[in-house]
Amino acid sequence: MQNVAELTKNIRQKDRRALSKAVTLIESTRLDHQNQAHSLLAELRKKPQTGLRIGLSGTPGVGKSTFIESFGMMLIEAGLSVAILAVDPSSSRSGGSILGDKTRMPRLSREPNAFIRPSPSRTTLGGVAAQTRNVAELCETAGFDVILIETVGVGQSETMVADMTDVFLLLLAPAGGDELQGVKRGIMERADIVVINKADGDLKAEATRTASEYASALHLMRHPTTCPEGYPRAMTISAIEASGISAVWEAIEELAKWRKETGVHDQMRAEQAQRRFRTAVEDRVMARLKADPAHRAVWAQMEAAISQGEITPDEAATRLLNKVFAGGGTGSIF
Amino acid sequence: MQNVAELTKNIRQKDRRALSKAVTLIESTRLDHQNQAHSLLAELRKKPQTGLRIGLSGTPGVGKSTFIESFGMMLIEAGLSVAILAVDPSSSRSGGSILGDKTRMPRLSREPNAFIRPSPSRTTLGGVAAQTRNVAELCETAGFDVILIETVGVGQSETMVADMTDVFLLLLAPAGGDELQGVKRGIMERADIVVINKADGDLKAEATRTASEYASALHLMRHPTTCPEGYPRAMTISAIEASGISAVWEAIEELAKWRKETGVHDQMRAEQAQRRFRTAVEDRVMARLKADPAHRAVWAQMEAAISQGEITPDEAATRLLNKVFAGGGTGSIF
Numbered sequence: 001m002q003n004v005a006e007l008t009k010n011i012r013q014k015d016r017r018a019l020s021k022a023v024t025l026i027e028s029t030r031l032d033h034q035n036q037a038h039s040l041l042a043e044l045r046k047k048p049q050t051g052l053r054i055g056l057s058g059t060p061g062v063g064k065s066t067f068i069e070s071f072g073m074m075l076i077e078a079g080l081s082v083a084i085l086a087v088d089p090s091s092s093r094s095g096g097s098i099l100g101d102k103t104r105m106p107r108l109s110r111e112p113n114a115f116i117r118p119s120p121s122r123t124t125l126g127g128v129a130a131q132t133r134n135v136a137e138l139c140e141t142a143g144f145d146v147i148l149i150e151t152v153g154v155g156q157s158e159t160m161v162a163d164m165t166d167v168f169l170l171l172l173a174p175a176g177g178d179e180l181q182g183v184k185r186g187i188m189e190r191a192d193i194v195v196i197n198k199a200d201g202d203l204k205a206e207a208t209r210t211a212s213e214y215a216s217a218l219h220l221m222r223h224p225t226t227c228p229e230g231y232p233r234a235m236t237i238s239a240i241e242a243s244g245i246s247a248v249w250e251a252i253e254e255l256a257k258w259r260k261e262t263g264v265h266d267q268m269r270a271e272q273a274q275r276r277f278r279t280a281v282e283d284r285v286m287a288r289l290k291a292d293p294a295h296r297a298v299w300a301q302m303e304a305a306i307s308q309g310e311i312t313p314d315e316a317a318t319r320l321l322n323k324v325f326a327g328g329g330t331g332s333i334f
Numbered sequence: 335m336q337n338v339a340e341l342t343k344n345i346r347q348k349d350r351r352a353l354s355k356a357v358t359l360i361e362s363t364r365l366d367h368q369n370q371a372h373s374l375l376a377e378l379r380k381k382p383q384t385g386l387r388i389g390l391s392g393t394p395g396v397g398k399s400t401f402i403e404s405f406g407m408m409l410i411e412a413g414l415s416v417a418i419l420a421v422d423p424s425s426s427r428s429g430g431s432i433l434g435d436k437t438r439m440p441r442l443s444r445e446p447n448a449f450i451r452p453s454p455s456r457t458t459l460g461g462v463a464a465q466t467r468n469v470a471e472l473c474e475t476a477g478f479d480v481i482l483i484e485t486v487g488v489g490q491s492e493t494m495v496a497d498m499t500d501v502f503l504l505l506l507a508p509a510g511g512d513e514l515q516g517v518k519r520g521i522m523e524r525a526d527i528v529v530i531n532k533a534d535g536d537l538k539a540e541a542t543r544t545a546s547e548y549a550s551a552l553h554l555m556r557h558p559t560t561c562p563e564g565y566p567r568a569m570t571i572s573a574i575e576a577s578g579i580s581a582v583w584e585a586i587e588e589l590a591k592w593r594k595e596t597g598v599h600d601q602m603r604a605e606q607a608q609r610r611f612r613t614a615v616e617d618r619v620m621a622r623l624k625a626d627p628a629h630r631a632v633w634a635q636m637e638a639a640i641s642q643g644e645i646t647p648d649e650a651a652t653r654l655l656n657k658v659f660a661g662g663g664t665g666s667i668f
Contacts (some may be wrong), residue, residue, distance in 0.1 A: 017654075034652070038646065038648075038649040038652075039643075040648075041649070042644065042645060042646075045643050045644070045646075052658065100539070106599055123531065130648050131529055133646075133647075133648070134646060134648060137646065150527055184558055185520075185523045185524060185555075185560075186519075186520035186523045186524065187523075188523055188554075188555055189519045189520045189521075189522055189523055190519060190520065195540045213550065213554055214554060216547065216550060216551065217550065217551030217554050217555070220521055220522075220547055220548060220551050221551070223519055226519075236645075241632070259508075266629050270641060273448050273640050273641075273647050274637060274640060274641075274647070276647035277637065277647035277650050280647055280648050280650070280651030280652075281620070281623075281654055281655065282616050282619075282620065283621070283651075284652070284655050285616075285619050285620075286615070286619075287653070288655075288659075289615075289619070302611065303608060303611065304501055306607050306608060307604060307607075307608075310376065310378060310379070312372065312375050312376075312379075312468060312471065313467075313607050313608070313611035313614055314372075314464050314467070314468060314610070314614050315372040315376075315608035316611050316612030316614070317369070317611055317615045317617075317618055318372075318614075318618070320615055321615065321618050321619070325622075
């Protein structure tokens with residue numbers, strides 16, 4: 001590896017090659033790469049971080065790419081730099097992803113002040129989230145003003161993105177009644193700003209009506225300790241006409257400013273970090289447990305017994321641990 | 335211990351002494367008691383379970399006890415039997431709890447067809463939830479028609495109760511705007527029925543208005559795979575005047591019937607059990623990890639380093655596991 005000090009310097013100048021090299025280290029499964037990535041992040045963290053992390057969730061077809069393109073270009077034109085990351089648990093992309101991003105966000109992908117990185121492709125969502133969290137940190141220490149992390153909301157990915165960002169947006173299409181089909185329970189209440197897209201042409205009136213319904217709903221769900229008056233908020237935009245986008249950015253800035261001034265921002269980040277630590281320990285322990293074929297077999301056996309109603313989940317857990325940690329013939333996996 | 339077969343027989347006859355004995359076994363930390371409890375539950379589970387598990391959450395002062403008293407008495411008068419359990423992570427009650435319940439629910443606590451059990455007092459919320467889940471199962475196999483599990487909603491207790499029940503109610507007071515102060519983010523979306531209490535006297539109009547606001551909000555948050563048209567629902571009651579209580583029960587019954595007929599009920603229970611299994615394994619592994627003072631010290635050290643921004647949460651987890659599982663001088667705790 002390049003000297004850490006030199007790589008650090010180049011990353012802080014947002015040097016594309018240095019950034020890509022660091023991302024490769026972060027995403028690598030090789031232990032030496034992981035260690036290098038940790039040293040690098042530790043070095044980079046010495047400088048205070050000031051970037052804003054924005055989470056964005058929306059089901060496929062809602063216009064996420066178009067929104068990111070419009071939103072990102074607006075920031076670039078305002079003189080800001082933007083990193084676009086993704087948490088996509090279904091991603092199996094590896095090399096061909098750059099072409100994908102060029103198609104999805106043609107203008108943004110050509111901007112020198114934009115850095116677009118597709119979702120890492122790992123076997124576990126926890127792994128994807130951990131890497132994205134570290135890449136977000138890298139981008140922030142590199143001096144990007146805005147780090148936008150998008151997700152399609154499969155499985156727990158929305159919760160994970162909300163847990164690594166400062167402001168969380170939910171992008172919805174205008175529709176009556178069944179909007180939340182495809183949005184997981186509990187995510188609406190994580191949203192700081194609900195953005196109703198497609199407020200153009202025939203759908204404009206419907207979008208406005210939908211936003212006003214969500215505005216009332218969100219008002220009832222206000223959590224005054226983490227949001228000032230007026231948030232969570234519902235807004236309409238047309239990503240395709242790039243209208244309403246600057247109002248969304250103003251709302252994000254206002255909320256972020258309030259959170260920074262009240263200490264909520266720092267508190268959220270601190271809680272997120274401690275939560276991530278606990279989850280990371282659990283993930284690693286469970287991964288060790290499941291890496292052993294014998295234990296995986298016991299695991300499956302216990303799941304089947306639970307399904308059959310032969311055993312309570314708690315007893316199944318006790319039995320599993322007794323087998324794993326018996327210290328008998330097979331020995332401990334740890 | 336009494337013969338398992340005999341205890342099983344007596345429990346199925348809802349014999350109070352047999353039930354209390356079984357609960358004592360379930361709540362005991364002694365390994366032999368735990369084993370006996372598991373054998374007993376395994377035996378009891380052989381008979382199909384038909385009881386309905388209802389979760390109820392509400393912040394202190396919202397009228398939870400009065401609601402349970404009215405709701406429970408209505409069920410008793412309709413010829414049903416009711417078990418009332420609680421998940422209260424702040425509970426430090428041990429022996430004096432019976433008096434508490436007699437004060438909280440004076441009529442219900444005298445009814446032979448009601449079984450009231452306060453929250454087990456354990457050090458971890460996970461432990462409290464696990465025991466309550468098993469006591470709920472005991473009550474169901476004992477033949478109770480309704481098992482109501484209440485919680486004050488501290489920490490993750492609401493999520494845990496929602497994860498062990500078939501229908502989840504959220505009890506709120508009538509109020510404008512800031513209702514959700516004290517209700518955790520994401521819980522509103524777990525509610526199948528939002529019950530606005532205190533729809534009496536001066537507050538009646540306000541309660542009706544609040545319910546209508548929540549009705550609109552809940553409609554937007556409908557998840558069609560787990561709820562039929564019309565759910566989640568918002569309703570008003572007066573617990574103190576016992577009005578609206580039977581309508582709440584009708585709504586619960588209608589929803590439960592739909593879920594049973596569509597297979598959602600069985601699917602929810604199966605998913606809850608598998609989720610509980612994974613959580614139980616994680617809890618047990620983490621408890622072993624934290625039981626060792628040396629590892630607890632490393633844990634605290636890592637948390638401090640994360641707070642200082644010296645280390646990423648993921649690297650802290652890696653370091654912790656390396657120390658724990660090094661297999662070096664101190665050996666493995668497992």
